[in-house]
Amino acid sequence: MKQIEQHYRSGRMRVVDVPAPRPGPGAALVRSTVSLISAGTEKQIVELAKASLAGKAMARPDLVRQVIRKARTEGVMQTIQKVRSKLDTPIPLGYSLAGVVIEAGAASGVAVGDRVACAGAGFANHAEYNVVPKNLMARIPDGVSDEAASFATVGAIALQGVRIANPQLGERVVVMGLGLIGLLTVQLLKANGCRVLGYDPNPERAALAKLLGADEAVSAGLDAEALAFTAGHGADAVLLTASTPSNEPINQAAAISRMKGRVVVVGLVGMQLDREPFYKRELDLRLAMSTGPGRYDADYEQGGRDYPLPFVRWTEQRNLEAFLELVASGRVTPERLITHRFPIDDALAAYAILEGKLPSLAITLSYDAQGDAPRRMIEIPGRTAPDGDGIAFVGMGNYAKSVLLPAVKAAGGGERLSTVVTATGLSAVGSAEGLGFARAATDIGEMLADPATSTLFIATRHDSHARLAIAALEAGKHVFVEKPLAMSTEELDAVVAAARSAPGILAVGFNRRFAPMLVKAAAALAAVPGPKYMSYRINAGPIPRDSWVHGSEGGGRIVGEVCHFVDALSALCGADPVAWEVLSPPSVDDGIAATLKFADGSVGTILYAPAGNPALSKERIEAFGTGIAIVIDDFARLTIHQGGKTRTRKAAQDKGQRAIVAAFLDGRTSGTPPIALETLAAVTRATIGLVA
Incomplete structure (x- = not known):
């Protein structure tokens, strides 16, 4: 289209x-x-x-x-x-x-x-x-x-301005700015039984307002005309439908208003007020919210x-x-x-x-598209789709663009990009053209039916992860799901069942277990006997309450993000979580303190705090085993205390994103996923359990 x-x-x-x-x-x-x-x-x-x-x-x-x-x-x-x-x-x-x-x-x-x-x-x-x-x-x-x-939308904007002005039958109202919304406002006020004076510095607009029913309309001398039009009392209401950064219209509106009159801002005008006329006349200043309640x-x-x-x-x-x-x-x-x-x-x-x-x-x-059936996949001119082993993406938000796709390209998958699927055609084409895909689509069905596409990365909002993963697995694709894998135990059970019977492998973006510092820490802990004691503190920072993460599409920050930390502790001790307890219930801002027990007897605590301060590092892990203590600070500093010695390693922060993508792409050949299905299920089940 x-x-x-x-x-x-x-x-x-x-x-x-x-x-x-x-x-x-x-x-x-x-x-x-x-x-x-x-x-x-x-x-x-x-x-x-x-x-x-x-x-x-x-x-x-x-x-x-x-x-x-x-x-x-x-x-x-x-x-x-x-x-x-x-x-x-x-x-x-x-x-x-x-x-x-x-x-x-x-x-x-x-x-x-x-x-x-x-x-x-x-x-x-x-x-x-x-x-x-x-x-x-x-x-x-x-x-x-x-x-x-x-015209219905601009008409609704004009109508909402009139409603906010609350004009009474017979009142004298001035409309300042006779553009599209202003001229519609003139007609609406006349339909409401008002006498209307229109003003616009463009004489042609003023003349058109008269043709459309305004009682008077001028392009100059508004102060004098308004005084005469209102018999010296001033306007009952002034509606500002102009579009200018100047503060002059709103102050002129005050100057031509009667005592206790109403000034309604509908357009985009300067809002630095001269206090005196508003104060001395006790004017009522109102702003109209576009098309009305719900906007x-x-x-x-x-x-x-x-x-x-x-x-x-x-x-x-x-x-x-x-x-x-x-x-x-x-x-x-x-x-x-x-x-x-x-x-x-x-x-x-x-x-x-x-x-x-x-x-x-x-x-x-x-538009003349009556005979055209809507197409939901198109080819990008100048691009050739791979004839096999194609890599597709569904969802192309910030994380997919800045992390997942660069990781795919770093692992050699850049020449295999087949299709990008997003909710809107504009974003799909923009992503395909700018990022190297051969096709753009708004529906996953045609992509799943493409035999030349073997692999799908799912980077949509959380509530669609399980559904899309099941569809892709049943279509025979290899599937990488950006966390979380599921938002309920029912969804999780369905995904696991699909993965067990599917020819492709399933991966979830639990990248921290692939971070070089965590890999070294896990190896050091594995070399000593007995269960491990682990602590993970996350200085998460706030997310606005109106973010989709907090809504039904996101499921909250615990399901959406704490799964990372459950998995990281699982990787550190080398065992799956088997039991969990929330020591303080999830707060309104998704903060949580929890304890987890793992299959080998290890114990870990997670303190997830959205109400911290950004001056502190975001993530700190402490782990203890027989004769060993390990600290990972923001995946940029690793300290191992063992045998009377302290070893410290510093490096650029690396949370393992590229490593997990590379492991996934390599695992397609061997049929070995980067993380065992049983572990993916155990980690996801435990995370869901923290909010159950």
Whole structure:
């Protein structure tokens, strides 16, 4: 399918062929018919992408502050790596469209053939096909054209601004900024029974506002006009729908407001206030949150959890529906705002208008993919897929890009890269082109059916690991699963059963047992008799509560990360865990203190502390055996005390990631996995037991 992408680092824009996404439960695959380019919002996005790094930083100081906070908590190098990955990831454009449902997931709320308006950046993209969650879709009423319905998102933004202003019948309201959202706001206020004064420094916009129903509209002299328009009292409400970094609009809005009036910020304007007019008139300053309640709430937008109507009457979705009803009644006429129309193939010409001096307001893109079945795997031009022993990846996040894939290439697998599978076509193509894969896909099925692909690395979110591993093992592939292997004992039992009957080998990314310092420590401990006593302290640091790691996709930090440390202790003593006890229950931030017993009688403790300080090393292991004591500090320093001597080794930190990948790739020939299946099962079962 065709989709518009922009490279955030270089600013390059193109229409690219990508595989179509596949809907899951609570979502639908929508074939686009018309999508809307907003001359205001999207122009800002394009200009920001084309700016230098310094320009990006100046334009988004909020993101700079986030980077600084992340560097303090996660370290400078890790933060730089994440920022670079973000900059190198192609971004989709678009956030408002109309289309037809061609595949409906369970509980999606729609049916195949429904005409729907779709909202949301990252969901309602300028693309022939989009997967859209249920709460970001609204059925299009009969009689409303696809062009008009493609305005639903910007219409909902305007409508939410009006709701926040809470205008009363007959009130006099000023709309400052007569772009796309401002002009829709004028019509919505008129439909609400208000008298409306529009202002924009562009005389043509002011004239258009009059044609669309504004009682008055001016391009200069706003103060005097507002005074006359309100009979000297000042505006009951002023809605700022402008887009400018200047602080002048918000302060002018205060100047033209009546005592106890309302100033509502809908657009992106400067917010440094002159205190005196706000103070002396007791003005009510309000900010409208985009399309309405539910926006920026992942549970609502992606999880499909609606807010109960009696308590939240107007949600994001219900605003979409209300706007479409106003269009159906003829009270709002968005099609009159269209200045240019282009087919998706000419999208670059459409964006050129935004960057040029030719006046524009609303630009639409049309799509003609009715006879095309969505493809979910495509070939990358100029690449040849390996004819055997191909290596595929499903999931290509930061860890896969920065650790797993470089390890594969270091082990000689770089020439065997066959397919990369990700949730969206844009990320799949971007990863394939940039990282050396021959194919990009959004569905694992075609890749599993490829006889030339022998090996699969699974680096998706945790809740899909077991399911994908089972499918790949049953397809006869060798499988490397980034930890954890499973999130429940039922999942674990199913994976183990599949692995026992599969021809391929199964590996899990328990890399610390392959770290050179831990290998040396384990060998030294194995040379002395008796059980071992071990302690593993992890100064983990916090992860934001809204991170996916804490949600159903991640299962929490104990299942997702503590499995590493259980396995490391197992490797140190050379025995599987057989019993465990949580000494303090998992806290709200996933901290834990636990004791484990191993099959040889060894005992280990794990202290996992998310509430530490980054100035302290992250990981410290102490192990004791007959006549020996060993300390590993952050896998960069190994100290062995034995026979009256102390030996210390320092080296660059190496947690064994490359070694485990190399062992896995080598093990495919011999049929020997890097870690025995019984140990993988025992370690995973013990980790799950810590939170059971």
